[in-house]
Amino acid sequence: MRDAGRFACGVREFRTMNLLAIETSTEACSIALVHGQQVFARSELAPRRHAELALPMADALLAEAGLGRHALDAIAVGRGPGAFTGVRLGVALAQGMALALDRPVVPVSSLAALALEALEDEAAILAVIDARMGEIYAACYRRDGNGGLVVLDDERVCRPDALVLPEADVWNVVGSGWASYADVLRGHLTGGLRQADGDRYPQARHVAELAVREYQAGRAVAPEQALPVYLRDKVALTLAEQGRATP
Amino acid sequence: MHISQLSNLPSKPVLGVESSCDETGVAILRWVPEAPGSGLLAHALYSQVKLHADYGGVVPELASRDHVRKLLPLVREALAQAGMTPADLGGVAYTAGPGLVGALLVGAAAARAMAWALDVPAIGVHHMEGHLLAPLLEADPPKPPFVALLVSGGHSMLVEVAAIGRYRILGDTLDDAAGEAFDKTAKLMGLPYPGGPALAKLAEQGRAGAFRFSRPMTDRPGLDFSFSGLKTQVLLAWQQSDQSEQTRADVARGFEEAIVDTLVIKCRRALEATGTGRLVIAGGVGANKRLRETLAAAGQQDGFRTYFPRLQFCTDNGAMIALAGAIRLAAGQGQDEAVRVAPRWDLQGLQPV
Numbered sequence: 358m359r360d361a362g363r364f365a366c367g368v369r370e371f372r373t374m375n376l377l378a379i380e381t382s383t384e385a386c387s388i389a390l391v392h393g394q395q396v397f398a399r400s401e402l403a404p405r406r407h408a409e410l411a412l413p414m415a416d417a418l419l420a421e422a423g424l425g426r427h428a429l430d431a432i433a434v435g436r437g438p439g440a441f442t443g444v445r446l447g448v449a450l451a452q453g454m455a456l457a458l459d460r461p462v463v464p465v466s467s468l469a470a471l472a473l474e475a476l477e478d479e480a481a482i483l484a485v486i487d488a489r490m491g492e493i494y495a496a497c498y499r500r501d502g503n504g505g506l507v508v509l510d511d512e513r514v515c516r517p518d519a520l521v522l523p524e525a526d527v528w529n530v531v532g533s534g535w536a537s538y539a540d541v542l543r544g545h546l547t548g549g550l551r552q553a554d555g556d557r558y559p560q561a562r563h564v565a566e567l568a569v570r571e572y573q574a575g576r577a578v579a580p581e582q583a584l585p586v587y588l589r590d591k592v593a594l595t596l597a598e599q600g601r602a603t604p
Numbered sequence: 605m606h607i608s609q610l611s612n613l614p615s616k617p618v619l620g621v622e623s624s625c626d627e628t629g630v631a632i633l634r635w636v637p638e639a640p641g642s643g644l645l646a647h648a649l650y651s652q653v654k655l656h657a658d659y660g661g662v663v664p665e666l667a668s669r670d671h672v673r674k675l676l677p678l679v680r681e682a683l684a685q686a687g688m689t690p691a692d693l694g695g696v697a698y699t700a701g702p703g704l705v706g707a708l709l710v711g712a713a714a715a716r717a718m719a720w721a722l723d724v725p726a727i728g729v730h731h732m733e734g735h736l737l738a739p740l741l742e743a744d745p746p747k748p749p750f751v752a753l754l755v756s757g758g759h760s761m762l763v764e765v766a767a768i769g770r771y772r773i774l775g776d777t778l779d780d781a782a783g784e785a786f787d788k789t790a791k792l793m794g795l796p797y798p799g800g801p802a803l804a805k806l807a808e809q810g811r812a813g814a815f816r817f818s819r820p821m822t823d824r825p826g827l828d829f830s831f832s833g834l835k836t837q838v839l840l841a842w843q844q845s846d847q848s849e850q851t852r853a854d855v856a857r858g859f860e861e862a863i864v865d866t867l868v869i870k871c872r873r874a875l876e877a878t879g880t881g882r883l884v885i886a887g888g889v890g891a892n893k894r895l896r897e898t899l900a901a902a903g904q905q906d907g908f909r910t911y912f913p914r915l916q917f918c919t920d921n922g923a924m925i926a927l928a929g930a931i932r933l934a935a936g937q938g939q940d941e942a943v944r945v946a947p948r949w950d951l952q953g954l955q956p957v
């Protein structure tokens with residue numbers, strides 16, 4: 358097994374770096390390619406067609422940039438949270454590519470990528486994805502003024518009415534969680550609301566932006582260590598638990 | 605180029621990935637037409653049986669989660685066994701169906717992405733074609749035409765194999781699959797999941813003739829199976845018994861004999877109907893000792909030959925997928941870059957090789 362730490366050395370300059378990013382954890386299927394200072398991206402709202410679209414999109418981007426697959430330095434992926442199947446699709450694609458190319462993977466939070474869909478201002482950001490089953494995936498950030506994010510509140514899964522938010526003067530809220538639970542969520546916001554957009558999804562171009570920083574900070578991992586983050590970890594009852602549930 | 609020249613070219617090894625249910629399997633195989641087993645360079649398997657045991661059956665979401673954790677370490681292990689790097693691979697095969705859709709998708713996506721990155725051809729394999737070709741990995745492999753008895757957790761079929769890729773289903777189950785019947789009956793008798801192998805083990809201690817159950821659908825012509833009624837008969841007999849340990853073993857023996865006899869009767873009929881002298885047995889229930897012995901004996905008596913995979917290739921594995929994939933890739937078949945899986949997929953609709 359290769360040593361994850363090995364990837365930290367020999368980091369290339371941002372200018373010359375080539376990184377492919379995959380984001381399939383929500384309704385949007387998107388792929389982005391960072392080639393030095395340029396970012397090429399494709400994104401489509403295509404529920405249930407992500408598996409079909411991802412690799413052809415990647416090919417189109419490489420062709421546009423005039424790059425071969427071996428020119429890639431790293432693969433980035435939105436590792437969730439999101440739809441379980443979509444999250445796993447992205448991770449499995451990234452794992453497979455990276456192993457075959459002998460390159461590292463940079464896993465990035467899909468909620469952090471979603472947060473970069475918010476306005477570029479000083480407001481606090483609530484990134485919120487409809488998690489189905491009456492729950493949301495949520496995290497809070499603010500921009501660091503340098504293209505990155507500062508985490509105000511960690512990602513979690515909860516019922517919308519149980520969400521606890523930090524204090525902030527003004528908020529930008531993005532993601533499908535807003536589309537589903539605007540009324541409940543509005544009640545949690547302490548300050549004013551500047552942007553509220555339920556029609557935003559995590560995008561590969563933002564996964565790529567975050568991943569380049571992570572890569573340069575030495576936080577790329579071996580492909581087998583890039584794993585999904587589901588947040589919802591209890592998905593079935595054991596026989597013992599079923600026994601307890603039905604007296 | 606002439607076909608004889610083609611087969612003289614040393615074909616590059618193919619990676620096979622299986623993830624249709626609760627086993628993650630990876631293998632590397634170089635296609636050697638005369639002796640496919642000699643081309644098997646590596647195989648690695650991880651079974652999730654322990655994970656699902658606490659739940660009393662396979663939980664699809666947990667199966668998918670485990671595949672994505674285990675697949676890459678298994679690929680590394682197989683590469684190490686074969687002394688290779690990914691760049692040595694000439695193709696990638698993966699199970700594309702039938703099976704659990706989420707589980708299939710993990711293997712298919714990782715495998716298709718590997719092929720994409722290496723710029724080598726990829727092929728989606730039918731899981732049951734994998735099972736039925738598994739006996740080709742043994743010494744003295746069977747040549748088509750032959751009849752295949754596919755008995756696994758999800759299937760009970762008799763298939764006429766005119767050639768690789770040309771399959772006609774002669775008989776199918778109307779309800780439970782043979783392996784499913786083993787598992788459900790075991791559960792009814794209080795054996796832990798997965799019950800099939802445990803029930804078979806218990807049956808070894810059972811006394812012949814203590815319990816006799818019917819041989820379903822053997823009293824009329826036809827090659828279909830039905831095993832769900834048998835389960836009910838066994839349950840009744842068990843409930844009305846003294847439920848001692850010896851009785852449990854006796855009931856298990858009676859059940860196993862009923863299933864095995866039924867399968868043997870139908871195999872004989874299928875061989876007679878097709879005029880074939882070769883019978884291939886595959887799928888998890890093919891690991892059953894009594895079935896293997898009884899069929900081998902029937903073959904000696906009737907003059908047909910039986911071909912079994914080794915025990916570890918009866919149940920799900922990557923080697924059978926690498927084999928089926930390598931055959932199809934060598935024939936020039938392959939898949940575009942869309943990752944597609946099919947939870948249901950008719951074996952008879954496959955492309956001939």
Ligand SMILES: Nc1ncnc2c1ncn2[C@@H]1O[C@H](COP(=O)(O)OP(=O)(O)OP(=O)(O)O)[C@@H](O)[C@H]1O
Pocket residue numbers: 624625702703731735755756757758759782783784786787798799800801804887888889890891892893918919920
């Ligand atoms: N020795 C045995 N005797 C009887 N049944 C057995 C034995 N060993 C395994 N089985 C049965 O084989 C089945 C597992 O086989 P396999 O892995 O081929 O099935 P599957 O992959 O779950 O189903 P499918 O291939 O149809 O999708 C289980 O039902 C198990 O109980």
Ligand SMILES: [Mg+2]
Pocket residue numbers: 731735756757888919920
């Ligand atoms: Mg199987």
